[in-house]
Amino acid sequence: MAKSDKEIIELFRAAVLEVDNKKLGELSGTTQLSTLGLDSVQTMEVIGAMEEKLNIQFPDEDLATIKSIGDLTRLVQRLAA
Amino acid sequence: MIEGTFLDALIRAQEVTDRGFVFLSNDLVETNYPFSKLVAEAHKRGRHLQKMGLKKGDRLAMIIPESEEFVLTFLGAVSVGVVPVPMYPPLALGKLDGFMDTASRIISTARARMLISTKKVSPLLWSLLGTTKGLEDIVTVERLHGPAAWDQEPVTLAPSDPCFLQFTSGSTSDPKGVVVTHASLMANAHAIMTDGLKSNNAVDRGVSWLPLYHDMGLIGFVLSPITVTVPVVFIQTLSFVKRPAVWMEMVSKYRGTITFAPNFAFGLATKYAAKHKEVDLTSLRVLGCGAEPINPGTMRKFVEAFAPKGLKEQSIMPCYGMAEATLAMSFDGLDAPFRTVRIDRDAYENENAAKRVDADGIELVSCGRVFPGHELGVMDTDGKLLADGHVGEIVFSGQSVASGYFDNPTASAAALKHGWLHTGDLGFLIEGELFISGRMKDLIILNGRNYHPQAIEWEVEKVDGIRKGNVVAFSMRGDDTEKLVVVAEQRKGSPDTLSQAVKDHVRTTLGLSVGEVMLVPPGGLPKTSSGKLQRRKTASSYASGELGKEDRTLGSNAARTTVARHITRSVVARVRHGVKKALLAPAALFRTVF
Numbered sequence: 001m002a003k004s005d006k007e008i009i010e011l012f013r014a015a016v017l018e019v020d021n022k023k024l025g026e027l028s029g030t031t032q033l034s035t036l037g038l039d040s041v042q043t044m045e046v047i048g049a050m051e052e053k054l055n056i057q058f059p060d061e062d063l064a065t066i067k068s069i070g071d072l073t074r075l076v077q078r079l080a081a
Numbered sequence: 082m083i084e085g086t087f088l089d090a091l092i093r094a095q096e097v098t099d100r101g102f103v104f105l106s107n108d109l110v111e112t113n114y115p116f117s118k119l120v121a122e123a124h125k126r127g128r129h130l131q132k133m134g135l136k137k138g139d140r141l142a143m144i145i146p147e148s149e150e151f152v153l154t155f156l157g158a159v160s161v162g163v164v165p166v167p168m169y170p171p172l173a174l175g176k177l178d179g180f181m182d183t184a185s186r187i188i189s190t191a192r193a194r195m196l197i198s199t200k201k202v203s204p205l206l207w208s209l210l211g212t213t214k215g216l217e218d219i220v221t222v223e224r225l226h227g228p229a230a231w232d233q234e235p236v237t238l239a240p241s242d243p244c245f246l247q248f249t250s251g252s253t254s255d256p257k258g259v260v261v262t263h264a265s266l267m268a269n270a271h272a273i274m275t276d277g278l279k280s281n282n283a284v285d286r287g288v289s290w291l292p293l294y295h296d297m298g299l300i301g302f303v304l305s306p307i308t309v310t311v312p313v314v315f316i317q318t319l320s321f322v323k324r325p326a327v328w329m330e331m332v333s334k335y336r337g338t339i340t341f342a343p344n345f346a347f348g349l350a351t352k353y354a355a356k357h358k359e360v361d362l363t364s365l366r367v368l369g370c371g372a373e374p375i376n377p378g379t380m381r382k383f384v385e386a387f388a389p390k391g392l393k394e395q396s397i398m399p400c401y402g403m404a405e406a407t408l409a410m411s412f413d414g415l416d417a418p419f420r421t422v423r424i425d426r427d428a429y430e431n432e433n434a435a436k437r438v439d440a441d442g443i444e445l446v447s448c449g450r451v452f453p454g455h456e457l458g459v460m461d462t463d464g465k466l467l468a469d470g471h472v473g474e475i476v477f478s479g480q481s482v483a484s485g486y487f488d489n490p491t492a493s494a495a496a497l498k499h500g501w502l503h504t505g506d507l508g509f510l511i512e513g514e515l516f517i518s519g520r521m522k523d524l525i526i527l528n529g530r531n532y533h534p535q536a537i538e539w540e541v542e543k544v545d546g547i548r549k550g551n552v553v554a555f556s557m558r559g560d561d562t563e564k565l566v567v568v569a570e571q572r573k574g575s576p577d578t579l580s581q582a583v584k585d586h587v588r589t590t591l592g593l594s595v596g597e598v599m600l601v602p603p604g605g606l607p608k609t610s611s612g613k614l615q616r617r618k619t620a621s622s623y624a625s626g627e628l629g630k631e632d633r634t635l636g637s638n639a640a641r642t643t644v645a646r647h648i649t650r651s652v653v654a655r656v657r658h659g660v661k662k663a664l665l666a667p668a669a670l671f672r673t674v675f
Contacts, residue, residue, distance in 0.1 A: 040173045047174075051323065061202045066175060
């Protein structure tokens with residue numbers, strides 16, 4: 001089932017809360033992941049938690065290209081398509 | 082004296098058909114390679130590489146994320162005397178720019194003419210062709226898959242020939258490639274598998290998620306096990322970082338007996354202790370911990386979390402090593418629980434002496450004893466060896482010492498002096514047991530006293546709101562005296578309150594005045610590709626005012642432009658190198674990226 005941007009953002013928010021016990025503020029497509037205060041290992045933990053929730057796998061080679069929340073939602077939608 | 086080359090060992094392994102390597106995909110699907118098949122496949126890939134024009138001694142840069150492809154290609158190169166240069170793949174989120182700069186510097190320093198990657202990753206790498214001095218071609222491992230012609234003469238290798246170049250994980254602006262020779266590799270493999278682990282290929286099985294571009298993963302779990310044909314199960318590194326429970330789950334599933342990791346991984350596994358499926362760790366006899374400073378608290382919590390699952394406390398094995406020594410220099414004993422000493426802080430800081438105390442003081446983990454046939458010593462700045470309990474630079478000698486840095490006689494001469502490898506690490510020996518207390522270059526000197534940055538960092542970590550393992554302490558020239566600076570990643574709380582809490586805590590526990598506390602968001606501290614803190618880089622970024630500003634002003638468009646720029650350069654570089662090398666149509670390429 002295709003997920004909307006908003007649904008994916010909420011999933012992301014829940015994953016960050018789970019991994020780092022942190023509540024994120026306002027998020028939009030242009031929010032840069034590097035501004036959210038996650039280090040590289042935590043970011044991968046979050047990616048792992050999202051994979052589990054969405055039952056998808058992010059291809060390794062796509063990870064380097066994700067910089068913003070928008071990049072992430074587009075990738076999720078492409079993988080689910 | 083260990084005779085022969087690694088190639089001899091590889092050829093011997095060809096006889097073994099009933100055990101070998103198991104590679105797990107991201108979905109944990111197994112691909113089995115008995116040693117016989119592994120070696121045959123390596124030989125085939127070696128022939129392909131020869132066919133592409135690579136000759137004995139040529140360096141081959143490798144950027145290959147999949148463990149199966151990495152191992153087969155690496156062994157293929159070695160089988161024909163080609164010298165692989167393993168490099169880390171671009172997998173961290175949004176770090177493509179920094180990755181490309183480092184990759185380009187490593188390739189030109191190694192003077193590699195060819196880079197080998199995979200069909201999936203190479204579209205990101207093509208721009209290296211236009212920007213990297215000496216790099217002539219990028220090929221993909223898929224070209225090594227088909228049958229190969231057997232029309233080449235086998236190469237003959239001497240123990241003194243280079244086997245591969247290991248770029249150290251700190252490699253950034255001035256990368257240095259350690260030349261691992263066949264002789265140093267075979268000597269260290271013997272020390273690890275036979276002297277250190279007392280391995281038995283009929284009962285032992287390694288389990289590893291360690292990155293293969295890093296010495297502990299590559300030498301410890303690929304090359305050394307081949308020399309004694311101990312079977313190994315490989316988990317993809319990203320599988321572990323995405324789902325840390327997979328490490329102990331696979332140890333349990335495959336009845337692993339030997340696994341190793343850096344300190345941080347023990348913390349991560351403990352954090353996910355409750356997320357593990359049912360695991361039984363009774364098979365595990367060696368759980369090595371090395372490659373970064375060992376925090377006794379982290380190890381204790383790990384033991385506490387997994388003891389109910391059958392983890393034996395004595396399986397924890399602290400060890401000490403570095404790429405310049407090929408890999409390992411000392412292992413702790415096999416059957417003893419890990420040990421620590423507490424030493425008096427004043428004596429350490431004022432007299433460079435390690436005086437044992439019963440409580441308080443600095444707690445350090447024993448890294449065990451040096452391997453037979455090798456020597457560890459502690460040296461003062463005049464090159465004099467020191468007695469037990471005196472603090473100085475750790476020096477090492479023996480056949481495991483690699484033959485210096487590639488093409489860099491100045492750095493090699495600085496590291497290898499008077500027959501000793503100078504590690505740059507500070508520490509001491511007590512009755513032959515090694516204790517590491519810090520890095521020489523990181524030593525903080527305040528009011529004429531020496532302070533150990535880790536001791537300060539570990540205190541700062543205890544302040545609520547600071548991220549564990551993400552604190553850097555260093556000294557800077559202040560107005561009239563050196564000032565102590567602490568940079569820490571902040572988890573929560575108000576910056577003002579937290580800064581004051583850090584200052585108060587350091588003053589109470591260590592009696593030191595912190596000149597400045599700088600709080601950065603998680604991920605704000607510079608780290609190496611393997612996640613180690615970079616003290617000197619942190620200090621220089623702090624001094625130049627860049628710290629905490631990187632990457633934080635980019636808008637979405639700017640970020641996407643970075644990716645687009647690399648892709649555009651890639652397309653241009655590919656066109657320049659002939660259409661026949663195009664791997665994907667541009668449309669598919671953009672789909673991969675956006």
